[in-house]
Each structure stands twice: as C-alpha cells, then as structure tokens.
Amino acid sequence: MIVLENVSKVFPAKNNEVIAVDKANIHVKKGEIHGVIGYSGAGKSTLIRCVNLLERPTSGKIYINGEEITSIPPHKLDNARRKIGMIFQGFNLLKTATVYDNIAIPLKLIGIDKAEVKARTEKYLEIVGLADKHQSYPSQLSGGQKQRVAIARALAQEPEILLSDEATSALDPETTESILDLLLKINEEFGITILLITHEMNVIQKICDYVYVLESGKIVEHGTTIDLFSNPQKPTTTKFLGTIAQRNLSPSLISQLNLTGSVQRLTFTGDIAGEPLLAEMSKRFAVVPNILAANIIELKNGVIGNLVVHVAGEKEEVENALLFIHEQGVGTEELEGQN
Known part of the structure; x- marks a missing residue:
C-alpha cells in the first residue's frame, strides 16, 4: 500500500547540505498501522511529508497502492493525493469557519456536489463524535475536539491512506488516549492504512503493528512492535522504551x-x-x-x-x-x- 524505496531528502545549506532523510525504506501493507518514532530533529516530519509529496524527495521512489507517485508531474498530483488524508499536530483549521464548513469547504473545492458534501460532512462528524458541534467555531472547542474535526476533514475525502504528523503531541494524556482509540476504530471499521510519526512511545504501544526508529534521518531499527519492545537492538530504541516502563536497574x-x-x-x-x-x-x-x-x-x-x-x-x-x-x-x- 505504501512503499518507500531508498528515499532521501537533502536541503541545501549555506556551508553544507542537510540530509533530513537518508535512504529510508518503508513498506506498509494495506490495513496496517505503522509508526515512525524519533526525537526532535530526527527527520520524522520531512519523511511523512515526502509520502504525499508535500516535500518532493531528492532521490528514491514512493509507491501508493502500486503507483509510483514520485514519477507523476507536480501539476498532475491532485488525483493521487486524494487517496491520502493527513492530520497535523496543529489541527490546521479555518478559524473563521464553523466545524461543518471546515469539513465541507475542501470537498466543495474538489468539485463534489452539494448533496454529497452534506452527506459526507454529517457522516464523518458523527463518526468522530461531534455531530452536535457542527455550528461551533474552532475557538469554542477543546484541543481534542479540534483534532477530531481535523480527522473528520481528512476522512471526508474518503482516502485509502491516513498520515498522522504528531497528531497527539499537543494533547493531554486522557485526550491522547481517546484520539488513539478513534484512530483504531477508523482503521478497523474502514480498513484505512495509517502511517504515523511520533516521539511518544505510548502511541506506538497503543495502536501500531510495526515500528521504525529514526535517528539523524536514518532508520536505525525496525520490526513488529512486539519484537522491538521485547528485544530492542539500538540505544535509541532502549531509551524510548524507558519512557514507558522500567526495564533496567542502573x-x-x-x-x-x-x-x-x-x-x-x-x-x-x-x-x-x-x-x-x-x-x-x-x-x-x-x-x-x-x-x-x-x-x-x-x-x-x-x-x-x-x-x-x-x-x-x-x-x-x-x-x-x-x-x-x-x-x-x-x-x-x-x-x-x-x-
């Protein structure tokens, strides 16, 4: 479903190049939830933005459902991107639009007819538990409710893939738990494939089938979640595990x-x-x-x-x-x- 082959992203700098992503290889099967974990500056956000070509890789190939999207010219990318929904840490909601319009406007912009816009908006607000907030504005919502609106907006385009860019890092633990439960529900009920990035090991623990550990742009370790939790091989992985459970005595x-x-x-x-x-x-x-x-x-x-x-x-x-x-x-x- 999602395949990255030797994907690199290099940014030019004044005195040298900055390698944000270094030959990353990722393979997410349909219906699975994969997580990429790393500390700040590891290259997580750049990596996930490469998947939908918000950042075009310097080298390497990206396939979505068997189609190499890195070969598609920029002016023809819109159709490919409609298969990919994305939710962000900062919600990215229109402050002057109601909850309903935050979901409906993107649908109108891609040419969906009025009746279908209404049906989808109401359907996905119901799914995320905000049907009663359709006339509210973002300023009237909690952080968790804002993220639910963002998830509904992504789902309303009925994508095959959902990308999550630190979607819970700005939320308190209880709200984080509810958003993770919602993502699990979406994955199970709709079969949507999810690729997420995070610096929180409890997110990986809760919902991921497979995990990649990113350090300085490189994937230094990867495997099923149970394999990495039971037998980490790299110091970075061990440090992350230490944030949720004591595994050693000094x-x-x-x-x-x-x-x-x-x-x-x-x-x-x-x-x-x-x-x-x-x-x-x-x-x-x-x-x-x-x-x-x-x-x-x-x-x-x-x-x-x-x-x-x-x-x-x-x-x-x-x-x-x-x-x-x-x-x-x-x-x-x-x-x-x-x-």
Missing part, C-alpha cells in the same frame, strides 16, 4: 545492593507472561530468585512482561536455571553492576 544501584550471583533482565512475551516460571525454576534448581523490578506492557497485538531478577546460588545451578528458563521462551540478559 549499574550503580545494582552495585549498591551488594548482590552476589546474577542479575538478569527476563523478558516474557505472549502467553508465557502469565506462567509461574520463576517458581518452577526455584523448584528444579538450587537457586533463589528475587524480583527487583517488574512491569507488564500491553501492546496492540500482545503482552510483554519485564522482570529484573537477582538469581542467587552456586554458579552452575544459576547457569542451569537460566538455561531452563531461556528454553521456555523467556529472553535473558545479564545486567552490569553486580559484584
């Missing part, structure tokens, strides 16, 4: 606890997260597991449990116990700092 804290034996991070995924494997481990081997930290993360498509455990006992027994638990499908990683 080496200095482990050292202060004056622990002998092994301190391990154990990662449980899927059904294993509910199994009493530590109890079984202590029954089978002469070891004593002591939980130092724990959390469970609920993802769109699964559950991940993280435990930081001190396993006390003779070296051979500890090694055999960890081998046993690893064979049950539990990820194991020794943490630094123990004596």
Whole structure:
C-alpha cells in the first residue's frame, strides 16, 4: 500500500547540505498501522511529508497502492493525493469557519456536489463524535475536539491512506488516549492504512503493528512492535522504551545492593507472561530468585512482561536455571553492576 524505496531528502545549506532523510525504506501493507518514532530533529516530519509529496524527495521512489507517485508531474498530483488524508499536530483549521464548513469547504473545492458534501460532512462528524458541534467555531472547542474535526476533514475525502504528523503531541494524556482509540476504530471499521510519526512511545504501544526508529534521518531499527519492545537492538530504541516502563536497574544501584550471583533482565512475551516460571525454576534448581523490578506492557497485538531478577546460588545451578528458563521462551540478559 505504501512503499518507500531508498528515499532521501537533502536541503541545501549555506556551508553544507542537510540530509533530513537518508535512504529510508518503508513498506506498509494495506490495513496496517505503522509508526515512525524519533526525537526532535530526527527527520520524522520531512519523511511523512515526502509520502504525499508535500516535500518532493531528492532521490528514491514512493509507491501508493502500486503507483509510483514520485514519477507523476507536480501539476498532475491532485488525483493521487486524494487517496491520502493527513492530520497535523496543529489541527490546521479555518478559524473563521464553523466545524461543518471546515469539513465541507475542501470537498466543495474538489468539485463534489452539494448533496454529497452534506452527506459526507454529517457522516464523518458523527463518526468522530461531534455531530452536535457542527455550528461551533474552532475557538469554542477543546484541543481534542479540534483534532477530531481535523480527522473528520481528512476522512471526508474518503482516502485509502491516513498520515498522522504528531497528531497527539499537543494533547493531554486522557485526550491522547481517546484520539488513539478513534484512530483504531477508523482503521478497523474502514480498513484505512495509517502511517504515523511520533516521539511518544505510548502511541506506538497503543495502536501500531510495526515500528521504525529514526535517528539523524536514518532508520536505525525496525520490526513488529512486539519484537522491538521485547528485544530492542539500538540505544535509541532502549531509551524510548524507558519512557514507558522500567526495564533496567542502573549499574550503580545494582552495585549498591551488594548482590552476589546474577542479575538478569527476563523478558516474557505472549502467553508465557502469565506462567509461574520463576517458581518452577526455584523448584528444579538450587537457586533463589528475587524480583527487583517488574512491569507488564500491553501492546496492540500482545503482552510483554519485564522482570529484573537477582538469581542467587552456586554458579552452575544459576547457569542451569537460566538455561531452563531461556528454553521456555523467556529472553535473558545479564545486567552490569553486580559484584
């Protein structure tokens, strides 16, 4: 549905070029929700603006539903763009127009007849839960309501793809949750493919099937959400995970606890997260597991449990116990700092 092949965007600068996006490869299948996460300045906004050619890539190809849109001349792009809706962090609503007109005006501008404009506007206001606000103005709405209007405006053109540019970053946590629920509803009921960018890991956690980690314009890691949450490979990914759940104890804290034996991070995924494997481990081997930290993360498509455990006992027994638990499908990683 959305394919980026070696897409780069380079901006000229006074003394040097600025590479905002560097050979990005993305493949979003129809009906999936993919997220691109990165810190400020990573190139996220430039990347997503390349998808609908608001920014034309310096090199590379972009395909939408099998059509290479990077080969379409600028004056013929309107039809291709109608397949792609977009919602923005700043809402981009007309301040002097009512909620109804913010949705209806773009439809009128592309030549949709009056009856169809009315039907679509009313339909999508109902879907986003704002049917009673049709005569309100943006200044009379909360941030979450403004974003719902923006989503309704994007949906009213009945796109196949929805792009989200930090759509929840200006909202409070409760409103963010409601907007994410709305995006999930839209994806499930209409089968709309969604590509979003964010710097909030909880957004990825809640709704994404697949995630790309962007750093200095490069995709440094990518995979299914459950794979990245359970086994991150890059420091940037690990830092982002640390914003929603404690996965480690610092080496200095482990050292202060004056622990002998092994301190391990154990990662449980899927059904294993509910199994009493530590109890079984202590029954089978002469070891004593002591939980130092724990959390469970609920993802769109699964559950991940993280435990930081001190396993006390003779070296051979500890090694055999960890081998046993690893064979049950539990990820194991020794943490630094123990004596």
